[in-house]
Amino acid sequence: MYDAIVVGGRCGGAATALLLARQGHKVLIVDQATLPSDVRLSTHLIWHAGVDLLHEWGLLEAVQETGCPLLTGFSLDLGELALRGQPPGSTVGAAMAPRRLALDKVLLDAALAAGVELRQGVTFEDVLKDGDRVTGIRGRLQDGSAFTAHAKVVVGADGTHSRVARAVGADTYNESPKEAGSFNLYSYFTGVKLDGVEFFSRPERMIYAWETNDGRSVIGVIQPGGAPRPARDNMEAHFQSELAALAPGLASRVQNGRRDDEWLSGAIATFCRQAAGPGWCLVGDAGVTMDPITAAGISNALRDADLAAALIHEGLQAGHSLDDSLANYQARRDAVSVPLLQFAQEMAKLAPPTEDVFKLFMALASNQEQIDNYYGVFGQTVTPMAFFDPANMAKIFAAA
Structure with a gap:
């Protein structure tokens, strides 16, 4: 019997498990993958609120030591007007964009050091129940043998296509199809000189650039999800022509560097899911998947982990009810997440400015x-x- 089983050991799941273990709880992480492993479809940015949490958890220095710098300059180029500034009220006063292999390893190593157990190669199949209450999970190991584990709470941290959410029948709301959002085309570059986090806003386009690990930069072009998309064999020409026409200064800097990875692209449907129920809760993209135009996904996952772990810890204390504590999770998560989701969805339209x-x-x-x-x-x-x-x-x- 575990206090908590976390399905999914990447940033949201590892952070949740870490925080619970540090509070003395017996925690198991299960994941189908061998961890840590890279997440290709990610632009890696962690905004100030997320970086502040890494600092609060004592992990910021470890993330920096992976070769990932703090990002302290922010600019939004609107064509004839450029706005430069800094989000107020931050402890660290910076963002950062660690590659997921680096970030997830720091979080997972910290969780294991805190006493979390890790079972890799476990394919989640369903939750175990006692009446309406979730009491554990069942799945399959890599050799095909059955796997079961019991817990007071199961945390679904298994991403947008969460099997845990499907197993518990979590309701979905605030849904938008991927055509109503943005389409992102990006890659990695070396030798491109950047000034912190750079955005270039144009009608029906958003261009972005920032540094990730080891002097590499992630640079991309975002367009409306319903607009014609470049063919796979035309992505290079499309990207270069977009930059040359819309952000010639950045285009010149990109020409002085070189692309050192493949082109990545995608669009996603967005939604909120019911956050919790008897014996279960969801964190990160499993609970709320936002349009990536605001690059909020990792920050959201860390914030969810912090809130969910605090409420689970409260509910596991003598004289408290776990279900009552989890019942507060939905309202507190949505108070922050829903306005951010709506803000991102409106931005993703990339409509010409009124x-x-x-x-x-x-x-x-x-x-x-x-x-x-x-x-x-x-x-x-x-x-x-x-x-x-x-x-x-x-x-x-x-x-x-």
């Missing part, structure tokens, strides 16, 4: 405090509701 949007950015141009607050929406140190509140909008225009 007159009101033009006016807002012109008003921001001379107001560094509010530029920083706008970046705080991405850094998750300022909520979308606070920044876009009518009172704050009036304050921005009054100052302008």
Whole structure:
């Protein structure tokens, strides 16, 4: 009998298991893969709120030692206007973009050091139940033999296509098809000089660039999900022509470097899932999958892990009810995640800016405090509701 079984040992699952083990709980991680392993479809960015959590958990230095720098410069190029700023209210005051092989290994090593057990090569098949309550999992080992384990709570950290979510029948809401979101084309480059995190916003396009491990950079072009997509054999020409037309300064810097990996691309459907039920909960993409245009996925997973572990720990204490604690998870997760999901989904349309949007950015141009607050929406140190509140909008225009 475990206190918790975590299905999925990547960033969200490893972080949840780590935090529970540090609080004295008996935790098992199961994963079908051999960990750690790379996650190819990831742009790696961790915003300020996520980096602050790594610092709080004592893991930031270990992530930096993988060859991943802190990112302290942020710019949004709108064509004739560029906004530079910093999200406020951050302890570390930086973002970072570690490759998943590096980040997940740091988290998993810390979890194992805290006493977490790891079973790899376990294919999850279903949950075990006592009535309506989840009491464990069953699956198959690599040799085909049956595997079962029992726990007071099962945590699904197994990604967008979560089998745990399907097994417990988690309801889905706030759904959008991938055609309503963005399509991302990117690769890795060496020898490209960057100034921190760079965004270039154009009608129906968003270009981004930032440094990851060992001097490499991830650079990509985002377009609406419903727009025509480049053929596999035309991705290089498409990428270079987009940069040359829309961000010639970045295009010149890219020409001075070289691409050292294959082209990666994709679009995803987005949604929220029911966060918890009797004996189970979901963290990370298993619970909320957002459009990647705001690069919020890893930060969301770390935040979910922090919240879920705190509530599970509370519920496992004498005199407390685990189900009552988990019942609070949905509302507290959604209070943060749903506005961010809606913000990302609106951005993913990449619609040409309206007159009101033009006016807002012109008003921001001379107001560094509010530029920083706008970046705080991405850094998750300022909520979308606070920044876009009518009172704050009036304050921005009054100052302008």
